[in-house]
Amino acid sequence: MKSALKIAVAGLGTVGVGTLQLLDRQAELVATRAGRRIVVTAVSARDRRRDRGIDLSAVRWYEDAVAMAADPDIDVVVELIGGADGVALGVIETALAQRKHVVTANKALMAEHGTRLAARAEEMGVALAFEAAVAGGIPVIKTLRESLVGNRLARVYGILNGTSNYILTTMRESGREFTEVLGEAQKLGYAEADPSFDIDGVDAAHKLAILASVAFGRPVDLAGVYTEGIRHISRLDIDFAEELGYRIKLLGIARLTDEGLEQRVHPCMVPRATPIAAVEGVFNAVVAEGDFVGRVVLEGRGAGAFPTASSVASDLVDIAAGRHVAAFGVPVAALSTLPGAPMERHQGAYYIRLMVVDQPGVIADVAAALRDEHVSMESMIQRGRAPGEAVPVVLTTHVTVEAAMRRALDRIAALASVIEPPRMIRIEDF
Amino acid sequence: MKSALKIAVAGLGTVGVGTLQLLDRQAELVATRAGRRIVVTAVSARDRRRDRGIDLSAVRWYEDAVAMAADPDIDVVVELIGGADGVALGVIETALAQRKHVVTANKALMAEHGTRLAARAEEMGVALAFEAAVAGGIPVIKTLRESLVGNRLARVYGILNGTSNYILTTMRESGREFTEVLGEAQKLGYAEADPSFDIDGVDAAHKLAILASVAFGRPVDLAGVYTEGIRHISRLDIDFAEELGYRIKLLGIARLTDEGLEQRVHPCMVPRATPIAAVEGVFNAVVAEGDFVGRVVLEGRGAGAFPTASSVASDLVDIAAGRHVAAFGVPVAALSTLPGAPMERHQGAYYIRLMVVDQPGVIADVAAALRDEHVSMESMIQRGRAPGEAVPVVLTTHVTVEAAMRRALDRIAALASVIEPPRMIRIEDF
Secondary structure (H helix, E strand, O other): OOOOEEEEEEOOOHHHHHHHHHHHHOHHHHHHHHOOOEEEEEEEOOOOOOOOOOOOOOOEEEOOHHHHHOOOOOOEEEEOOOOOOHHHHHHHHHHHHOOOEEEEOOHHHHHHHHHHHHHHHHHHOOOEEOHHHOOOOOOHHHHHHHHOOOOOEEEEEEEOOHHHHHHHHHHHHHOOOHHHHHHHHHHHOOOOOOOHHHHOOHHHHHHHHHHHHHHHOOOOOHHHEEEOOOOOOOHHHHHHHHHHOEEEEEEEEEEEEOOEEEEEEEEEEEEOOOHHHHOOOOEEEEEEEEOOOEEEEEEEEOOOHHHHHHHHHHHHHHHHOOOOOOOOOOOHHHOOOOOEOOHHHOEEEEEEEEEEEOOOOHHHHHHHHHHHOOOOEEEEEEOOOOOOOEEEEEEEEOOEEHHHHHHHHHHHHOOOOEOOOOEEEEEOOO | OOOOEEEEEEOOOHHHHHHHHHHHHOHHHHHHHHOOOEEEEEEEOOOOOOOOOOOOOOOEEEOOHHHHHOOOOOOEEEEOOOOOOHHHHHHHHHHHHOOOEEEEOOHHHHHHHHHHHHHHHHHHOOOEEOHHHOOOOOOHHHHHHHHOOOOOEEEEEEEOOHHHHHHHHHHHHHOOOHHHHHHHHHHHOOOOOOOHHHHOOHHHHHHHHHHHHHHHOOOOOHHHEEEOOOOOOOHHHHHHHHHHOEEEEEEEEEEEEOOEEEEEEEEEEEEOOOHHHHOOOOEEEEEEEEOOOEEEEEEEEOOOHHHHHHHHHHHHHHHHOOOOOOOOOOOHHHOOOOOEOOHHHOEEEEEEEEEEEOOOOHHHHHHHHHHHOOOOEEEEEEOOOOOOOEEEEEEEEOOEEHHHHHHHHHHHHOOOOEOOOOEEEEEOOO
C-alpha cells in the first residue's frame, strides 16, 4: 500500500466534526478503497477547549488556519470554515500556493472566486474539489463532470435549498402561513436566526452558479444569477397551485437559450407529476437533461454534517487514488464564452394572483392591460363572490417575454380596483 | 494534448451504433473534457453490408471480433455484442490478455464472469469498466463506487428492468390484464418476442448481482439471487395494492441482514409515498442507503441506444484521462467473504390474495393455518359477498420468516374452499 495521504482540516463546525468522525469510523474501509490510508494530521478551529466529542490528541492543533495550510507535512487541506472571503479564502490560496490539494464545502467562496481558484489549482497541478459545496451528499458534481461527460446539456435545475423546501412543504401540508412556519423551522434548527441567506435564494444562487459552471463549462457567474426568494409565497398561492395541478418549489435553473445561458433562482409552479414536485421537506434534488442520456434525477440529503462529510470523503479518496478532473470539467482556458441571458428576455408562462374589489369591469381592465402588452391569457379563476369586497383573481398566461409580463403587471398594479401588489410566480414546463 | 485513445467497437447493434454516433457528434467536446481525442479505429459486426446510417469508411472492419481484440493498434475494446459467453467472452478475454482496457455493456457476462474478469484486468493493469451494464444512462456504478466510497451501505435496491416497469405501470393506468399489456409492449418494441428475460426477472437479477458486488465489495454471486418475475401479477392485485396504499414494482434488492447478504428480485408492494413508487414507465431508478449519506436516489433511462452510449462514453473518458478504479471498488483479493442469506430466512411482511368459496368458516380455516405457522395477520379484506361463489380475500401479515410463510401458504392452498393457488407478494418497508 502507498504511503498515507496526510490531510489538514480547517474548521471544526458540524461538517468538520462529521468529516473527522467519518474518517475515523471508516478508516479501514476508506484505506482499502483508496489504496492508502487517509490520515488527519492537523486541524484548526477557533476554540481549542470546546468538547467536540472527538479525540484530537494525536493531531497537530493550529490556532491559525492559514499557517496550517502552509504546513509542509500536509498533502491536502480541507476547508470547512465557510464564508466567501477572509480566513477561508486565505487558507485555500495558501494551500494552492504550496501545491497542496484543496477540498472545500464552501459554496459562497466557490461562487465568488471559483474560476480564479480553479486556474490557480491548474497552474500548480493540484486538485480543487468541491462536491460537498453543492447539494450536500448528492453526487451532483461528479455526475455532471464525469458521468454525463459525453452529453451536451440543455438544462440543469434543482431544489438546492433544504430550508426553503421544508418551509414550502410544511406550508402546503399544514395549511399555515410563511411567517409561522419559518418561526417553527427556526425553533427546530432547520432555519437560521437570520434566515435571509436561505429564504431569499442567496444560498441556492451560490449553488446554481457552481452547478452551471460545471454543467456548461463556463466561468462561474454569480452576478448573472437572477435571484428571488420565497418570502412572498402565501397559502392562497399554494392552494391555487394545487387547484391548477402544480406545486410551488424554489428552484435553481440554468438553461441554454437563444440569448445565452439563463441562470435563475425563484419560486416556480412545477407540474405535480414531475419527479421534482415529489421532493419534499429538507431533501434536495438535481435534474440534468442531456442530449444523449435524456433526463437524470439525483435526490438525497442536501445538508447536514454526515451527508456533507460523505461528499468530502469522496473528493479525498479521488485525490488519494490519483484520479484527477479539472475543477469545471475542462481546463480554465477552454471555458466557454457563452454570454449570460438577461432575465428581461426570459420566456415562459406565468401565474398571476391579484386581490381585486369585486365589482363589474375589473376583469375587463386586467385583460386590456395584458392585451396592450401582447401577453396571452391561458386561464382565469375568480373564486367566490363578495360584491364590493376584496377577492382573489388568478390568471395564467401562455409563454411570453418577462419584460412584457412586468410591464403588464405595472399597468395592472396601477388599476384602482387592484388593491394589493400583484403576485407573480413563473410556471416551469418540464 | 496527449495522443488519441484508439478504440475498437465489437458489435454494431443499437447500442454500438449509438456509441459511434455519440463519439462522432461529440468528438470535440469529449476531446476537451478527456484531454485527448477518442478515435474509433476498428469495428466488428456480423454483416458488413447492412446500412447503419453511419460512415465506417475510415475504420478497420473485422469479421472476427476476437481477432480485432488482439489488434496491436488498439488501446480499448468496447464489447457491445451481448450474451454471457461465446464471442463476447472471447473478445474480453483476448483484450485483457493483450493488456487492453475493456468497456462493456454486457450485464449477463459481468454477472456470470465478473469476478474472474476483474481479477484478470487487475493482473494485467488495465480497466474493466461496465457503467453501461446496469441501468443504462444512470450513473449508478460510479456513484456507488466513487461518490459513496466513505459509506457502509445497508441496502441497495431499484427498478432495474424498464420492460417490467412499463407493463406494471400500464396495467395500473389502463386497467388491463398482464397478457394484453405484454402483447402491446411487444408491438411497441418495449418487450422482446421472447419476453422471459425481462418479465421473469432474469435481466434484473443480472443487474442486481453486479450492483450488489459494487455496493458491498463482494464477488459477483448471480446464483445467490432469488428471482421471481411479474407473470402472475393480476389487475386484482394492483387494485388491492392501491387500496392498501401500495404500488406494485419489480425490484432488485440487496440488503445486509444478520444472515449475510440477501439478494432478491421479485414484485414488491412499496408504499405509494416512497420515491421509487413514483418511477413509472420505462424509467429505472436505484436507491442506496449509506450510513453517512443517508438515502440517495438516482433515476433516469435504464435502456436505449443513446442513454447506454452515454455511460459507455463516461467509462471511455475515465480511461482516456487515466482515472482508474478497481472493477468492484476494491482489489479482488480484498472482496468480502460475507455469506449469502438464503431466501427461506428472509424476514418481511407479506400480501396474500386467495380466491375462496364464499361460505361460513373459510376465514377461520385460513386464520388457523397462519396461527399454526406462527404468522401474525395484520389486516384482512373480504370485498363483496357472493354466497357459494368465488370471492377474493386479501391478507397482510406482520414481519415473519419466509419459510413459515411458505408453509402456511401450503396449508392454505390445501383447503377445499381455496380454489386457486394463493398469490403472495412481499411488502417492502422503506
